[in-house]
Amino acid sequence: MHRLSTFLLFNVLACLGQNVQGSYIIHGKKAPANSMQYMVSLQNKWGHHVCGGFMVRGDIVVTAAHCAEERPVRVVLGTHKLSESYMSLDIEYFCKFPTYKSVGFGADIMLLKLSGKASLNYMVKTIPLPTSSNANLKDDQICSVAGWGQTGTNHFTVDDLRVVNVSILNPQLCREKWGAGFPSNVICAGGYNTDKGFCQGDSGGPLVCDGVAVGVVSFNNGKNCDYPDVPNVYTDISKYLEWINSIIKTNKCV
Structure with a gap:
């Protein structure tokens, strides 16, 4: 859960990877026992x-x-x-x-x-991975992301694994919200138009849909955990x- 960073225009890509500490799940809950x-x-x-x-x-x-x-x-x-x-x-x-x-x-x-x-x-x-090169996700499909650490901007880290449900966003909408230079082969879920998702952390954790790990937590928008106006971004495992x-x-x- 590190190096989730500002990504607004292609010419500021060098800023990615900065100002990221801990592992954050925003507005989630403690993961149930015997799960994940x-x-x-x-x-x-x-x-x-x-x-x-x-x-x-x-x-x-x-x-x-x-x-x-x-x-x-x-x-x-x-x-x-x-x-x-x-x-x-x-x-x-x-x-x-x-x-x-x-x-x-x-x-x-x-x-x-x-x-x-x-x-x-x-x-x-x-956890199983996708079986084809297309994740076959639907807009607004409910998935989940989990991790350890802070639960908001400047909060203390936590000891227990936390999880939150997030909705899949339309890829074109995601690209429009992020703007120029947005990478390919990614999935967007949570963060935009919601108060749930990951924040400056959770890097490397899975985006799980229907029991399958479809994405890897990659980046969000800087240190804004209040919550950002752009979607959370995951690497598309498929x-x-x-x-x-x-x-x-x-x-x-x-």
Whole structure:
């Protein structure tokens, strides 16, 4: 949940990735027990949460490419409460999508290969990905996004996983609201014309629709958590399936 940043015009793309701390879910609620066991917390060498992510295999996590800038070294899994972590695994290596440059240029997706393979059980689970190169989402479809941390501008971070429902926005409307230079292969949900979504955080966490991880939290509009007048933006996982499946199959970056 980091590096969610201002994105208004193409010539300010260099500003993306700044002024982003913690993991924010705005106007959400505490995640129910025994739900979303696919969620993981990416943590740095000091044990601080820096981004979210989600399990797609016992040793592979999907997250946002810009989370690498926060230098995570391990993931915590199997818990909603970070102070009572179930287990952790070191990150063996990162696989960023090859064309990724920065948040504003898109392709903000990364896979993490873990040092060991977690046993899947009632506390640790995986989440399915789309099965085709089209997410087949409908305007106003209700999905959800979850993460750890602050719940508003300048709030303190929280220890418990929180979740909020968000609506899918029409892609053309999203592009019009963001303006020139808006990246391709993204999904917009929440943030615009609502008081719910993520804010300067939740990076790397999944946008979940009908039990499938369809998006990866990428960016929003600066530090405005009151709430922004532009949609929240997620990387569209369906557009990267071939790349993801190649890594899962070969156990190496491609």
